[in-house]
Amino acid sequence: MAASVVIAPSILASDFARLGEEVRAIEAAGADWVHVDVMDGHFVPNITIGPDVVKALRPHSKLPFDVHLMIAPADPYIEAFVNAGADYVSVHPEAGPHLNRTLKQIRKLGAKAGVVFNPSTDPSVIQWMMDEIDLILVMSINPGFGGQTFMHSQLRKIEALRRMIDAEGRDIPLEVDGGVTPDTAPLCIAAGATALVAGTAVFRGGAEMYAANIAALRG
Ligand code: DX5
Ligand code: ZN
Numbered sequence: 313m314a315a316s317v318v319i320a321p322s323i324l325a326s327d328f329a330r331l332g333e334e335v336r337a338i339e340a341a342g343a344d345w346v347h348v349d350v351m352d353g354h355f356v357p358n359i360t361i362g363p364d365v366v367k368a369l370r371p372h373s374k375l376p377f378d379v380h381l382m383i384a385p386a387d388p389y390i391e392a393f394v395n396a397g398a399d400y401v402s403v404h405p406e407a408g409p410h411l412n413r414t415l416k417q418i419r420k421l422g423a424k425a426g427v428v429f430n431p432s433t434d435p436s437v438i439q440w441m442m443d444e445i446d447l448i449l450v451m452s453i454n455p456g457f458g459g460q461t462f463m464h465s466q467l468r469k470i471e472a473l474r475r476m477i478d479a480e481g482r483d484i485p486l487e488v489d490g491g492v493t494p495d496t497a498p499l500c501i502a503a504g505a506t507a508l509v510a511g512t513a514v515f516r517g518g519a520e521m522y523a524a525n526i527a528a529l530r531g
Pocket of ligand 1: 459
């Protein structure tokens with residue numbers, strides 16, 4: 313199971329002055345997806361990347377772009393991110409009044425639809441709409457910044473979501489984001505995660521370390 317876990321480096325921890333090069337380097341180092349953290353200074357207390365940056369990065373990698381929207385509202389910007397090359401677009405339920413409508417909009421635009429759980433968000437928010445979901449992302453930190461400490465309380469939630477996915481016989485990736493390191497990755501995988509986002513743990517040490525850093529997360 314550990315061998316097949318998806319590793320999605322978060323470019324939030326990369327050198328923003330050399331983003332294209334950084335994305336090429338993580339692909340060469342064995343990354344599976346590219347995790348893009350979009351923040352608006354409103355839904356979370358930080359501002360990062362917009363659709364034009366995603367568009368500029370698209371020619372640098374063949375990997376799926378896993379775009380994590382930490383913006384409110386999200387709906388008016390989904391089309392721009394899909395057109396820019398996002399493969400997965402994930403939204404927080406708290407970002408808008410109609411999660412189901414938002415997920416349908418993402419799929420209609422041709423991308424895969426993800427739901428992100430803040431540490432306080434209950435799994436039941438997706439209970440009646442598993443049909444509309446292509447990715448589940450569990451935050452193991454409060455969103456907004458890289459380099460935070462993993463919240464072990466979220467392991468029980470990962471287990472609960474794994475049970476929900478399995479009970480319906482679905483093949484929805486279950487991704488964890490925040491404080492994922494070689495120490496916490498095995499806990500996530502044991503709880504049922506199939507994809508891991510990691511910023512600090514992938515990008516530390518410079519490009520010559522990326523392959524070893526990614527391998528260490530696979531366990
Ligand atoms: C935080 C982001 C994360 C972050 C993870 O809001 O969603 O993707 O970059 O960073 P690390 O791996 O450093 O905790
Ligand atoms: Zn993220």
